[in-house]
Amino acid sequence: MRRRNLLAGLIGGTFLVTTGAACGTVDTVGKVAFTRPLLIPPLAPSHLDDQGRRVFTLHARAGHRDFGLGGLTPTWGYEGDYLGPTLRARRGERVMVNVVNNLDEPTSVHWHGMHLPARMDGGPHQTVRPGATWSPTWTVDQPATTLWYHPHPHGQTREHLNRGLAGLFVLDDDDPAQQRLPHDYGVDDIPVIVQDKSVGNGEFRDKNSGDVLLVNGTYGPYLDVVTERVRLRLLNASVSRTYAFGLADERPVALVGTDGGLLAAPATMERIRLSPGERAEIIVPVRAGERAVLRSFPPAGDGGRGFDGGKDQFDVLELRPAATLRKGPDLPDRFAPIPRLDEAAAVATRQFRLSGTNINGEKMDLDRIDAVVTKGTTEVWEVRNEDGQRHNFHVHDAQFQVLTVDGGRPPAELRGWKDTVFLPPGSEIRIILRFADYTDPNLPYMFHCHLLMHEDDGMMGQFVVVEPGQAPGRVPRGAGHDHG
Secondary structure, three states: OOOOOOOOOOOOOOOOEOOOOOOOOEOOOOOOOOEOOHHHHHEEOOOEOOOOOOEEEEEEEEEEEEOOOOOOEEEEOOOOOOOOEEEEEEOOEEEEEEEEOOOOOOOEEEEEEOOOOOOHOOOOOOOEEEEEEEEEEOOOOOOOEEEEEEEEOOOOOHHHHHHOEEEEEEOOOOOOOHHHHOEEEEEEEEEEEEEEEEEEOEEOOOOOOOOOOOOOOEOEEEEEEOOOOEEEEEEEEEOOOOOOEOOOOOOOEEEEOOEEEEEEEEEEOOEEEEEEOOEEEEEEEOOOOOEEEEEEEOOOOOOOOOOOOOEEEEEEEEEEEEEEEEEEOOOOOOOOOOOOOOHHEEEEEEEEEEOEEEEEEEEOOOOOOOEEEOOOOOEEEEEEEEOOOOOEEEEOOOOOOEEEEOOOOOOHHHEEEEEEEEOOOOOOEEEEEEOOOOOOOOOOOEEOOOHHHHHHHEEEEEEEEEOOOOOOOOOOOOOOOOOO
16 A cells, blocks of 8 residues: 655645535646746855854845736745745854844744744744844754744734745754755755745735645746755645645655654655644655656545545646756665653643644633643643644644654654644644753743644643742733833
8 A cells, every 4th residue: 555644835836726625626736837946045144243153134024026926916024025044053053033023013933843942932922023123042952954933923923924924944963964965955955835825916815725836935836956866845834734745656755854853764655744834854866857746635634524625736846857967875774863752751741632723622821821841851742633623733842752643653754853743633642742941930832733723713822841849930911022
């Protein structure tokens, strides 16, 4: 039987709506004219300050772009009119990012997947008012991986992300396995940020799903390939849609990394599913002179009902290998082992029931601390989707490991470090987390569904990390609304 594995979030093409399900099925297979070269987000410039910190600057600003969708579209972006540059830093570096809000309303920047203090996290308690600058600083202390940044204002995350505020944050380290993988940014190491859009009257509509795909802000993209293997860093930056990606001819690809870094070994698969917020790094083999299409197959994951995009499929990106291709190193059979967190060492087991737009029957309250965890401890969190909708689950600060999926061993793509995981209707996933450092009794981290209409409507909670024996504090009222 052919494996149907998890992942998703990529790349865009064109669109055609064909009636099928009650609300219509989107099917662009064979209908995309790949006429635009894939835009590659530039690497963000940086400098070392007198304290040895690597300093970046991100200006959030309004703009316009012609996507080829019927004229200029109003947009937001960082350091440009849409999306933002790729920030890049090494493990062990201390970084600072000057976030300048040139918009006419408050926003924020959350470092999705980053291990850092709560005051630097960029959640709803660290909003930046118009005209103000927020300058979080922290030390990068996690393996090489593909992270991203995006707004997180309470109740408005979907709107801000849909307008274009997002970008990648790539981490490097000294693991020699990274040198055995394609690593020439923009040549054989390619960022792939996929977003679906609904367009009307030349504007992005604030809707949960759309019938137009953009990849790195490119509509109908192709990529010229000059090497025998290409590494795609996939990010599902859509507000709601889940994808199931594979090559149109169903040739296998190698999954080498997920949210938090490399797997213990490459996993060969034909399709990969990603829900919103998830990332994956895949190695795609190509042949000289061919045309290969990256496709999103129907992702299912809705209990077989086919609603909410469960039967949609897209042609996403065309790969165009040159007539002669450069050979690179062979793909390693194994990477470094992943140290496993010990379930027997867990000091607590918590349950999180997802239903409607609630977690454990409650909507988000910025003034309420929902969980208190102790620094230096390990916990098991049991997360269950109790309704008929798709959900996923994202935890700020802590990369976690998946223990079980519906009581069974997780598939290969869920055996690495994760910060976001997909939950089809009726499913249950058990995860294990270690809270190694960074305490703050007053300022919390978030856990939430990353389908942003659910998050914005209240499917989110807060936890603080405290010192042993320390009591939780109280979230400062209005915290984060005065950065300047």
